[in-house]
Amino acid sequence: MNNNSLRLRPSVSVIPTSDAKIWEFFQSNTRRMKHIRLADAQLAQIIFSLNNDSISDLIIKFPHLEKTINTLIPVLVEWCMIEYVSVANHIEASRYYRFLNFLADYIPSNKVLGIFNNIEQSTVLIVGVGGVGSWIATSLAQSGVKNFIICDPDVVKPHNLNRSLFKSDDVGKLKTQVIHRNIELLGDNYNIIEVNHLIESSKHITEILNRNPNIDLVINSSDYPDVDTTSKIIFKPCMERNIPHIIAGGYNLHLSLIGATIIPNETACFKCIEKGLEEQQEEDFSSIRKLQRKKRNIGNLSPLAGISASFTINEALRVLSKSEKLKPIMVNRRGEFNFLTSEVAFSDFEKRSDCAWCGIEQRHNKKIQRTV
Amino acid sequence: MIELSFKPYLRDGIDVYINDKDKTVIFVFLSTRERIQLNVDDYLVLLLPEMDGKNTIKDLISLSSKESQKNIISFITYLVGKGVLTDSDWFDKLKFSNEYKERLKKQIYFLMDVTSSAEEAYRVQNKIKNTSIALWGVGAVGSWVLIELLQMGFERINIFDFDKVSESDVSRHGFFSKEYIDIPKVEAYQNIGNKINPSASITSIEIPLNTETNLDSYLNDTELVINSADEPYIGYTSISLSRYCIKNNKLLFVTGGFDAHLASLGEMIVPFKTPCSDCYNSYFKESLKDWKPVKHVITNRDKGIGGLISLNIFSASTAMLSILQYFISPSVFLSRSSGRGEFKFDDYSIDSFTVKKDPNCEVCRE
Numbered sequence: 001m002n003n004n005s006l007r008l009r010p011s012v013s014v015i016p017t018s019d020a021k022i023w024e025f026f027q028s029n030t031r032r033m034k035h036i037r038l039a040d041a042q043l044a045q046i047i048f049s050l051n052n053d054s055i056s057d058l059i060i061k062f063p064h065l066e067k068t069i070n071t072l073i074p075v076l077v078e079w080c081m082i083e084y085v086s087v088a089n090h091i092e093a094s095r096y097y098r099f100l101n102f103l104a105d106y107i108p109s110n111k112v113l114g115i116f117n118n119i120e121q122s123t124v125l126i127v128g129v130g131g132v133g134s135w136i137a138t139s140l141a142q143s144g145v146k147n148f149i150i151c152d153p154d155v156v157k158p159h160n161l162n163r164s165l166f167k168s169d170d171v172g173k174l175k176t177q178v179i180h181r182n183i184e185l186l187g188d189n190y191n192i193i194e195v196n197h198l199i200e201s202s203k204h205i206t207e208i209l210n211r212n213p214n215i216d217l218v219i220n221s222s223d224y225p226d227v228d229t230t231s232k233i234i235f236k237p238c239m240e241r242n243i244p245h246i247i248a249g250g251y252n253l254h255l256s257l258i259g260a261t262i263i264p265n266e267t268a269c270f271k272c273i274e275k276g277l278e279e280q281q282e283e284d285f286s287s288i289r290k291l292q293r294k295k296r297n298i299g300n301l302s303p304l305a306g307i308s309a310s311f312t313i314n315e316a317l318r319v320l321s322k323s324e325k326l327k328p329i330m331v332n333r334r335g336e337f338n339f340l341t342s343e344v345a346f347s348d349f350e351k352r353s354d355c356a357w358c359g360i361e362q363r364h365n366k367k368i369q370r371t372v
Numbered sequence: 373m374i375e376l377s378f379k380p381y382l383r384d385g386i387d388v389y390i391n392d393k394d395k396t397v398i399f400v401f402l403s404t405r406e407r408i409q410l411n412v413d414d415y416l417v418l419l420l421p422e423m424d425g426k427n428t429i430k431d432l433i434s435l436s437s438k439e440s441q442k443n444i445i446s447f448i449t450y451l452v453g454k455g456v457l458t459d460s461d462w463f464d465k466l467k468f469s470n471e472y473k474e475r476l477k478k479q480i481y482f483l484m485d486v487t488s489s490a491e492e493a494y495r496v497q498n499k500i501k502n503t504s505i506a507l508w509g510v511g512a513v514g515s516w517v518l519i520e521l522l523q524m525g526f527e528r529i530n531i532f533d534f535d536k537v538s539e540s541d542v543s544r545h546g547f548f549s550k551e552y553i554d555i556p557k558v559e560a561y562q563n564i565g566n567k568i569n570p571s572a573s574i575t576s577i578e579i580p581l582n583t584e585t586n587l588d589s590y591l592n593d594t595e596l597v598i599n600s601a602d603e604p605y606i607g608y609t610s611i612s613l614s615r616y617c618i619k620n621n622k623l624l625f626v627t628g629g630f631d632a633h634l635a636s637l638g639e640m641i642v643p644f645k646t647p648c649s650d651c652y653n654s655y656f657k658e659s660l661k662d663w664k665p666v667k668h669v670i671t672n673r674d675k676g677i678g679g680l681i682s683l684n685i686f687s688a689s690t691a692m693l694s695i696l697q698y699f700i701s702p703s704v705f706l707s708r709s710s711g712r713g714e715f716k717f718d719d720y721s722i723d724s725f726t727v728k729k730d731p732n733c734e735v736c737r738e
Contacts, residue, residue, distance in 0.1 A: 010676025011631075013665035026665070028632035029678035030717055051669045088676065098679030099543045102634075105678060139681045142543050158474045162523050165547070167567040186542055187550030258720075288398070291388035291420060298384055299403060299482025302523035303696070306516070306689035313682035314717065329720050339486070340404060340697065342637060342690055342713065344722055 004054035005085040006073065011101060012081050014048055025081045030105045034079060043068055047076065052085055083109035095188075096144050106325045115321050116144060122320040123147035123214045127199055127234060128222025129179045130154065131300060132248050134165040135309035136221060140316055141183040141190065148183070149212055150176045151195040152222070163302040199230065205237040217319050219312060220259075221248040235262070235270035239357060244319045246330075248312040256304050258311045258335030258344070261319065264358070267331040268349045271357040276349040307337050374429065374449050381425035381460040385485035390417055399456050403485040408454055415440055416447050423448075425460025455488020462490035468497070471571070476525045487700060496699050497525060503699075504528040506594040508581060508609065509601030510561040511535065512544040512679060513629030516688030517600055518561055519546045519568065524692065527572040529565065530594065533557040534580040535603070544679050581609045587616040596623045598691070602630040607653065614641055614649030618736050624649075625695055628714075629687035631677055635715035637690040637722070640698055644738055646710045651730040686715055 008014070015024040017035065023044065026033045038044040043065055046058060055073050059066045076082045087109045091100040100116055107115045124145060126137050129152045137150055152175040156166045160175075170178045176194035183190055193212070199205060199222065209215060218238050222230045231247050238245040242264045249257030262269055268276070311330065318328045335346045353359045382388065389398040397417060399408045415436045422432055429448060433441050451457040459465075463480065466473060473480070476497065483493035505526055510518055510533050521529060537545070537552040537560050552560040558576035565574040577590060581601055591597060597617055601609045610626045617624040621643050628636025641648050647655070670676065690713075698705040713724035729736065 008669055010668065010670045010673035011678055013668065015663055015665050018662075029634060031632065031714060032718065048666050049669045092675040095539045096543050097540055097675055098677070099681075100678075101676060102678030102680045135685065139685065142548060142681050144543075158471075159477050161475050161568070162477075162479050162525070165519070167564075168570055169567060182547070182549075185549040185551065187539075187553075188542075287393050288389045288391045291390060293382070293384075293388075293421075296384035297477070297481050299480070299485050300478045301482045301696075302479070302520045303689035303692040306520060306685045307693075310682040310686040310689065311720065313685070314680075314720075317680075317682075335720070336405075339693065341708070342693060342722075344720060346720075 003084070003086050004056070005052045006054065006077070006082050007051045007085050007088065008048065009081060009083050009088075009104065011105070025079075027080065027105045029102050032105065034081070036076075036081075038072075040065065040068065043072070047072075047082070050082055077110065078108050080105055080108055087113060099143050103321070103326075107321075107323060111323075115323050115326075118322045119317060119320045120144045120146050122216040123149070123212065124316065124320070125149045125151070125208060125212070125215050125218045127151045127205075127218070127220050127230065128224075129175050130160060130221070131163050131223075131305050132309045132312070133219070133221035134175070134179055135306060136219060136248065136312050136316065137179050138165055138182055138186075139309065139313045141186055141188075143313070143317055144188075145320065146189065147191045147214075149193045149195060149208060149215070150179055151199055151208070152176050153196050153198045163300055163305040198224070199233060202233050202236045205234055209237055209241055209243070215243055216322075217316060218243055218245040219248055219316060220245065221312070231270055236357075238262075239264045239269060244328075246312055246315055246319070249308040249335075256308065256337040256339055258308065258330060258337060258346075260332075260334050260349070261315045261328040261330040263319075263328070263331060266351075268351045269355060269358045272352045272355045272359075273334065273349045275352060275355060280347075301339075304337070304339065311335070374445060374452065376430040376433075377428050378448075379425050379428050379460045380423045380432075380448050380452065380457040381462075382420065382423045383456060383458055383484065385481065386456055388420060390420075392417075399451075399454075401455075401485060401488075403482060408456065412447065413440075413443070416444065419444065423457060455484075458484070458490060465490070466494050466497075468501070472501070472525065475569075479524060483700075492700075496696075499699050500525050500696075501527055503595050504530075504593055506530045506532065506591050506597045508532045508597065508599045508613065509603075510557045511541070511600065511602075512684045513627045513687050513691075514598075514600035515544075515546040515557075515561060516685050517598055517627065517691060518565055520688060520692045522565055522568040522572055524696070527569070529572065530575045530577060530590070531558050531561055531565070532577045532579060532581070532590070533561075533601070534578055544681055544684050546685075581612065583612075585612070587612070588620075591616065591620070591622065594622060596625065596695070598625045598627065598695075600627040600629060600688075600691075606630045606633075607649075610649040611653065615735050617641065618643045618648050623698075625691055627687055627691045629684055633714065634678070634680065635683035635686050635717065637713035637715070637724075638687060638694065639710065639712060639727075640694050640705070642698075642702070642706065644736055645706050647727050647729045648733060648736040650735040651733050652712075652727055654730050654733070655727045680717070683715070683717065690715075 011028045013026045021039050022035050022037050024033050058069050091097050104112045126133050129137050129150050154175050156170045180192050220234045244263050246261045247259035249259040315328050315330050318326045333346045333348045385402045387400040397410050419432050483496050510531050535557050539553050542548050547564045556578050558578045562574050562576040599613050624641040627638040709726045711726040713722045715722050
């Protein structure tokens with residue numbers, strides 16, 4: 001065995017099809033498949049029994065197939081069907097081997113450790129570690145993320161226990177303190193900064209971003225006073241600094257919302273979506289006024305918090321991977337998970353040229369102003 | 373007939389939109405997005421903000437002309453029936469301890485929102501509180517199921533597992549802590565469960581599920597069995613639990629989350645009403661009869677299998693939603709088609725397909 005030895009990935013199954021020359025390669029972690037034509041029966045056997053041979057070993061054994069082996073093997077690595085044994089050994093020795101094997105369905109074996117390193121080394125700012133944020137923060141740490149800035153001014157109250165990841169004896173403690181401790185208990189080395197003042201203006205976010213210039217992702221899971229306000233506060237400093245941000249769902253009034261992921265200047269921004277929503281609303285509710293009501297007690301539910309958090313964790317890991325092969329899915333869209341039917345519905349938005357923040361017209365105007 | 377002393381309260385979980393042009397009022401139920409649209413006269417619209425639980429129907433009538441009395445009463449009666457209006461102190465009247473109410477109030481508001489009646493919200497929460505659960509497997513999905521059960525107010529739970537917590541469980545288990553490594557999972561999760569809700573009664577039983585397991589001695593008092601045990605493999609554990617549950621008329625939920633079904637929504641098995649695990653088995657035997665993988669070159673593939681914590685949470689959460697939907701209305705739940713859904717990480721869609729009861733099933737044929 002040498003560093004270039006390869007093997008068929010343990011989670012990949014190969015299934016014959018009705019055409020004897022075409023084989024289904026099934027990635028069981030992600031239920032994706034590719035049909036691959038292996039015209040030569042001997043070649044097919046070589047792939048199915050690939051376990052610890054390098055390309056050069058194979059060529060020595062099967063010189064007449066040299067050309068095919070040279071083309072096919074790199075393609076199967078690229079398609080994540082076979083892997084380097086040295087990388088596989090590295091993965092098996094890691095406490096994160098499950099996640100690494102999952103990543104390896106998307107990221108070719110020669111790059112997967114580098115991509116995991118991107119995730120580990122990244123820094124995430126999470127605003128709000130309550131109903132949804134508590135799940136997001138700990139789960140990202142459980143997937144390898146090491147650096148966190150967690151903001152929340154609140155202490156744990158008994159009525160948080162019905163959906164946040166806190167325990168009874170946490171009541172009365174600062175939420176950030178509890179999440180900090182829970183992450184430390186995972187047993188890796190973390191760098192966690194707690195911020196306990198209420199984020200009331202963009203200035204507060206700017207201050208945090210200035211103090212921590214390496215933030216890769218900002219997640220808004222705070223809904224006080226409401227998520228529109230907190231999102232407005234958060235998006236501007238993120239746009240100015242080109243930092244991806246996710247508006248997590250699951251908050252009051254939008255229990256099953258699957259929030260958007262925003263990559264500044266690439267995708268629809270918060271303002272583009274807001275404008276899109278306004279247009280949709282105009283169709284629905286033109287000339288209609290809303291009855292104003294104060295102090296409402298709105299319900300929530302643990303599994304809906306879990307589902308909402310689950311989508312945000314998926315998105316966060318995609319963004320943090322910084323890989324072309326794991327691009328975020330919730331760009332230019334929002335989703336709703338239907339509580340009654342367990343179905344997901346998405347609505348699409350676009351990056352708008354007339355957006356007050358990131359639109360071309362807007363940027364053009366700014367440029368003209370500058371020239372003048 | 374509604375009493376004149378009734379104090380109607382416009383429920384918190386409902387948005388009200390008023391169109392002054394064509395005299396319509398739209399009530400939007402926030403949790404379900406359902407809508408009720410009504411054409412109403414101006415004086416009724418003006419009364420809506422006054423339905424804040426402080427005014428009696430008599431007070432409301434006094435704000436309007438005498439002739440409108442009948443209309444006001446029928447308007448209010450209609451809205452009470454639809455769950456838009458309720459009794460102002462419905463929550464205080466619920467017969468739960470103050471501590472339980474304080475902890476669960478947000479969920480009870482949620483139940484009120486989806487069932488639109490205080491009696492129904494109480495019935496469902498009370499069922500949750502009293503249902504005795506057996507949870508097989510507290511691992512990648514089971515640990516999250518346990519956490520959500522306790523968060524939702526279930527208080528009678530027996531947990532079964534024979535495995536120990538290992539270091540790599542960090543990337544999948546809820547409330548993982550390095551302090552639990554090498555400790556039996558049932559012990560770790562009994563401890564965690566007691567800390568989440570000290571009033572819950574959680575029993576831990578450290579046994580595997582195999583042919584020797586005497587299920588009756590463990591499940592006799594159980595009403596709902598949740599299977600998230602995939603050792604030796606989920607097909608086996610589900611078949612034995614399903615056969616027992618059908619015979620003894622108990623509910624069974626088989627969660628997703630195992631290999632190749634990392635984010636499946638799982639299936640509720642209601643004896644004689646839905647397909648049982650044997651029906652699912654014969655369905656898959658038939659539909660996958662030509663799907664025969666080549667023997668894999670690597671014999672021990674355990675450490676080569678993937679997992680993702682968000683998908684574990686997803687599977688556990690959809691399982692809990694199904695159980696709650698069933699508790700809210702078995703008939704509505706059963707009117708939907710049975711089968712399986714698989715969440716796809718690639719595009720976040722849910723692939724679902726219908727599985728019907730096998731008419732020749734030896735286990736659940738009536």
